[in-house]
Amino acid sequence: MRLTARVLGVGLVGPGLAGWRESRALLVGQTPYAPAPTAIPSPEALPATERRRAGKSVKLALAAGLAACADANRQPRELAAVFASSTGDGDNQHAICEALALADREISPTRFHNSVHNAPAGYWGIATGAMAPSDSLCAFDASFAAGLVEAMGRLAADPAREVVIAAYDAPYPEPLRAARPIADAFGVALVLGPADHGEGAIVAATFTREEPTRMPEAPLEAVRRGIPAARALPLLQLLAAPRSGRVVLEYLDDLALAIEVHV
Amino acid sequence: MKPIRLVSYTMTSCLGRGLEPARAALRAGTTGLAPCRFETVALETFAGEIVGLDEQAIPAALARFDCRNNRAAELGLVQDGFADEVARVAAQVGPGRVGTFMGTSTAGILQTELAYRRRGPQGELPADFHYRTTHNTFSIAEYVRERLGLAGPCAAISTACSSSAKAFATAARLIEAGVIEAAVVGGVDTFCLTTLYGFNSLQLLSNEPCRPWDAARQGISIGEGAAFILLQRSEGGDGTMHLLGAGESCDAHHMSAPHPEGLGARLAMQAALDAAGLEAAAIDYVNLHGTGTPSNDASEDQAVVGLFGEHVPASSTKGMTGHTLGAAGAIEALITVLALEEGRIPGSPGTRILDPKLRAGYAIRGREAPLARALSNSFGFGGSNCSLVFGRA
Numbered sequence: 001m002r003l004t005a006r007v008l009g010v011g012l013v014g015p016g017l018a019g020w021r022e023s024r025a026l027l028v029g030q031t032p033y034a035p036a037p038t039a040i041p042s043p044e045a046l047p048a049t050e051r052r053r054a055g056k057s058v059k060l061a062l063a064a065g066l067a068a069c070a071d072a073n074r075q076p077r078e079l080a081a082v083f084a085s086s087t088g089d090g091d092n093q094h095a096i097c098e099a100l101a102l103a104d105r106e107i108s109p110t111r112f113h114n115s116v117h118n119a120p121a122g123y124w125g126i127a128t129g130a131m132a133p134s135d136s137l138c139a140f141d142a143s144f145a146a147g148l149v150e151a152m153g154r155l156a157a158d159p160a161r162e163v164v165i166a167a168y169d170a171p172y173p174e175p176l177r178a179a180r181p182i183a184d185a186f187g188v189a190l191v192l193g194p195a196d197h198g199e200g201a202i203v204a205a206t207f208t209r210e211e212p213t214r215m216p217e218a219p220l221e222a223v224r225r226g227i228p229a230a231r232a233l234p235l236l237q238l239l240a241a242p243r244s245g246r247v248v249l250e251y252l253d254d255l256a257l258a259i260e261v262h263v
Numbered sequence: 264m265k266p267i268r269l270v271s272y273t274m275t276s277c278l279g280r281g282l283e284p285a286r287a288a289l290r291a292g293t294t295g296l297a298p299c300r301f302e303t304v305a306l307e308t309f310a311g312e313i314v315g316l317d318e319q320a321i322p323a324a325l326a327r328f329d330c331r332n333n334r335a336a337e338l339g340l341v342q343d344g345f346a347d348e349v350a351r352v353a354a355q356v357g358p359g360r361v362g363t364f365m366g367t368s369t370a371g372i373l374q375t376e377l378a379y380r381r382r383g384p385q386g387e388l389p390a391d392f393h394y395r396t397t398h399n400t401f402s403i404a405e406y407v408r409e410r411l412g413l414a415g416p417c418a419a420i421s422t423a424c425s426s427s428a429k430a431f432a433t434a435a436r437l438i439e440a441g442v443i444e445a446a447v448v449g450g451v452d453t454f455c456l457t458t459l460y461g462f463n464s465l466q467l468l469s470n471e472p473c474r475p476w477d478a479a480r481q482g483i484s485i486g487e488g489a490a491f492i493l494l495q496r497s498e499g500g501d502g503t504m505h506l507l508g509a510g511e512s513c514d515a516h517h518m519s520a521p522h523p524e525g526l527g528a529r530l531a532m533q534a535a536l537d538a539a540g541l542e543a544a545a546i547d548y549v550n551l552h553g554t555g556t557p558s559n560d561a562s563e564d565q566a567v568v569g570l571f572g573e574h575v576p577a578s579s580t581k582g583m584t585g586h587t588l589g590a591a592g593a594i595e596a597l598i599t600v601l602a603l604e605e606g607r608i609p610g611s612p613g614t615r616i617l618d619p620k621l622r623a624g625y626a627i628r629g630r631e632a633p634l635a636r637a638l639s640n641s642f643g644f645g646g647s648n649c650s651l652v653f654g655r656a
Contacts, residue, residue, distance in 0.1 A: 003440060025292060053518075076432055077515075088400065088421075088652055093375070100456045101379040112461030113519040116368060117400050122645025125515035133511035134647065135429060137418040138400035146418040149442070150271070150433060156440035157264070175387050179394040188568030207359070207416070255359075 003152035004195035007239060008162065009072025011064040011189035014038055014230060015223055020071055024089060026220075027233070027240040033219050034108050038185040040170075045127040054123055055089040056170045056185060061120035064187030065166040069239045072191035073201075074162060077239035079124060080154055081190065082165040084147025085137045086228035087182060090172035101201045120168070132161065143167055144232045145251035146187070148259075151192055152205055161196040167229040183226030188236065201242055203235070203261045208258040212250040235259055264538045266505035266656035267499035268434050269453035270430065270445070271348035273339060274490040274597045277311030277357045281342035285291055286601055292581050292629050294612040296472040296484050301454045303584045304466060308468045311486025311585030313553040314336065315465075316453065327584075330371035330397040330405045331453045339451065339489030347412045349447055349493055353375055356444040356495075363408040364434050366427025366450035368589030370419070371397035373455035374541060403451050407491075415443050421589065423643030424552070425511075428592025431651055438496050449491035450590035458485060458588060465519060471557035473586070475579035477563075478618040480555045486585020489531065490593035499656035504600055507652040508541065510534025514646025521559055525566030528552075528640065531648035532570050535638060539652040543571050546652070548608055548637040550599040551623070553579020554586055555613075555653055563640065564621040571623075578626040582613030592641035599639040600653055608632050 010020045015034040017023040025031040043051060043062040054062075057212055071077045092114045099107045113119070118136035125131070133154075139146035144167040151165035168187035172180055195202045213234040215221040224233045234247040242263040251257045272279055277295030278288045288295070297308035321335040340346045353361050363604035374397035379387045404419040408635050416437065419428045427450025431512030434446035452458075462468050462483060497505060512534060514527035521528070536543060549571060552563055560579075567577060580598045587594045602609050617625055636654035 003442060043507060047412070050518075086399070086401075093372070097372075097376050097379040100369075100376050100460060101382075105456065106458050106462055106479040107457075107464050108517070109465045112457070112464055115461065116423040116644045117455060117645055118643065118645040120422055121422065121513065122518045124647050125513040126517070129515050131513050131515050131527060133421075133534075134513050135420065136422045136645075137420050137433075137435065137645070139418045140395060140399055140405065141418075143401075146416070147438070149416055150418065153433065153440055153442065157436040175382060176394070176398075179388055179392060180399075183477040207537055238324075254414060255416070 001095040003156060004193050005152050005155050005192040006198050006200045006202050007190055008193050009068045009191040010201045010239060011067030011071060013040060013060060013063050014186040024240040027237045033217060035219050037101055041125060046123060050123060050126055055092050055114055057089045058120045058123045059256055060167045060185050060187040061170040061171055062109035064168060065124060065164050066190035068164055068191045074191055075128040079165045079224045080132045080136050080161050082147050082151040082163060083120050084143040084167040085138060085169055085186045086140055086143045087169045089114055089119060090170060090176060094176055094237060099152040141228045142251045143228050145249045145257040155192055155194060162191060162193045164189055164191045167232060169227050169229040186227040188229055188232045200221055201239055201261050204260045206258050208248060211254055212256055213247040242250045264435060264439055264497050264508060266440055266497055266507050268495050269336045269471050269492055269504045270352060270495045272346050272494040272597055273343035275313060275339040276488045276587060276594055277313060277486055278584060286390060289601055289605060292610040292612055293364045294472060295366050296585055299542055304459055306459060306463055307470045309484045313487040322611060325409060326327050326392050326465060328396040329408045330374040331401055332371045332451055333406045335453045335487060335489040336403060336451045339491060345491050346411060352445050352495060353413060358414040358608045360413055360415055361413045362415040362434055362437055362443040362446035363404055363413050364420055364430040364446055365404040365407055366420045366430045366447045366589050366592055367400060367403045367452050368421060368423050368426055369452060369455050369457055370400045370621040371388045371404050372457055372551030374398060376456045387539040396529045399475055407447060411447060411489055422647035423645060424588050424591050424641040425647045425649040426589040426592060428641035428649035428651055429511060431506055431650060432511055435506060435509055445495040447491060447493055450585055450593035451489045452589040453487045454510060461568050467556050469555060472613040473581055475553035475555040476560055476617055476621055478616050480557050483554045488587030488594040490590055490597050495573060502655045504653060504654040507654050508535045508539025510529040510538055510650045512648045516646050519644050521562040523562060525562040526568035527646055527648045528642055529570055531650045535650035535652050543635055546575060546638050547634040548640040549575055549577040550595050551577050552582055552642045553581040554582040554642040555581060556595045560621060564623050567623045573622045574624045576626050577623045580609050580612045595639050596651055603634050603637055605629055606633055612651050
């Protein structure tokens with residue numbers, strides 16, 4: 001099997017990575033990478049009420065997704081969307097579990113509707129007006145690669161509909177943090193179109209049993225290892241240059257995803 | 264899309280283990296709902312519990328996955344010879360060519376809820392808490408993949424109450440693209456306090472067995488479900504049951520309320536018909552999402568009547584099983600398949616007097632009818648919609 005797509009735009013929010021344009025030189029080693037806590041932008045596209053209700057992970061997914069659409073010069077409402085996250089909204093899960101451990105077990109309706117894994121997809125629709133199909137999936141540490149497979153599968157089935165894939169993860173508060181440490185927040189999004197026409201790097205995916213590609217510099221490798229969504233970094237490094245090449249992305253325990261990039 | 268064969272399937276719910284009790288309930292029009300006695304829950308509501316999960320064991324090698332949700336998966340997988348059929352097909356096409364796509368809304372979050380009651384002096388979680396294999400949304404997909412010895416692509420699809428309907432769509436795309444030859448899809452959701460108290464906070468829990476499409480409907484009854492389907496690439500022509508089309512959309516309206524005119528629902532149904540290459544008139548029965556809340560049923564009614572008119576037979580079967588949330592897409596896909604096999608339009612236990620404002624051709628009582636093709640609806644929070652079309656091919 002071989003799934004192909006053309007990368008039309010990229011969005012990136014991560015520790016010391018304040019945007020795709022700002023991060024390209026860092027990713028290819030032209031300027032030094034300086035670790036810094038992730039600053040998650042507020043999603044201005046959301047109505048104020050919804051913005052107040054949205055958690056960190058929703059903001060992260062929207063920031064990355066909307067930035068990728070802007071980079072691709074595409075209207076978000078025209079695109080199918082795939083959201084992939086290992087964690088979902090950890091702050092919200094923690095607040096609910098704390099409330100449910102108390103005698104009265106009262107949780108707010110907003111907390112409850114924010115608890116669904118597809119909350120970012122819901123807010124995305126409200127922010128952009130997109131009624132096109134969207135997916136929300138989880139594959140633990142494999143979530144970025146699983147989202148990419150899903151997005152490329154979508155494109156294979158319906159080449160006329162471009163797809164935005166957004167992968168995002170944010171740290172849990174304690175005590176869940178100890179059980180599932182996530183180093184910092186990271187959101188990455190790609191707008192994908194069919195490979196057979198247009199401009200932008202072509203990516204082709206195949207399954208492999210090879211070891212995943214590491215980032216050559218230790219601080220960025222720490223980001224890749226420390227946040228599931230950041231398993232995308234080796235691919236971003238090729239796209240940032242941009243240069244042709246081949247990387248192996250971490251996927252399931254016994255299966256990796258090889259990506260050939262042609263620019 | 265090309266039709267995709269349902270090679271094997273099984274469902275376990277409050278109706279019982281495997282397909283046979285579901286068939287029997289379909290014929291008799293009975294319900295599995297009973298007053299909620301789950302754990303320490305003190306809510307005046309009815310629920311559809313899978314009996315025996317407290318005693319259900321997980322294979323020793325997979326002990327780290329032990330939680331109510333994976334127990335339901337284990338119980339469900341061995342019914343109707345399903346696991347054996349998967350082994351046969353995996354041996355035939357290669358386990359790396361079989362995908363695993365499981366829908367769930369809450370996976371094993373119950374385990375975390377219970378662990379939060381046992382936090383240590385520094386607030387820490389107990390040492391026996393296994394995050395990855397219980398709490399994490401992926402745990403159900405990983406459990407099923409490991410348990411069945413599959414080695415292909417895998418993901419948990421989690422779009423609230425459309426999750427396991429969308430698992431069919433994901434698998435169908437990857438089969439069509441040649442990435443895989445076959446896939447185990449399905450949904451497993453079991454009781455947890457988050458959903459019981461969450462729906463209660465939204466005032467959407469009915470204090471009697473749910474009554475979809477009824478003038479006096481007041482909310483949902485939550486149920487547990489574990490449904491599995493083995494899908495395989497097909498040339499058709501043998502008259503076996505196939506997935507004919509899948510359609511998806513988003514409401515882009517509200518996080519927990521449906522689009523008032525059912526616009527998203529209608530888009531999903533139309534997309535499913537388009538994928539199947541069928542006109543609306545080709546559908547003989549619609550298995551409604553039909554949760555039994557005033558606004559959900561009103562919204563879906565507009566969408567269904569707008570597309571199919573007032574005379575296509577339709578019913579919600581949530582009065583039988585309860586709303587199995589992330590499992591509902593797969594559970595109701597299989598009830599739809601059973602309806603086609605039996606030539607029987609399912610009735611709607613719980614529904615007494617139809618809401619005069621709703622116009623769909625709602626079947627309160629089951630009846631025999633020749634059915635060739637049927638559509639099943641699943642809609643979720645966040646405005647996530649999915650419709651599936653089944654029939655022989």
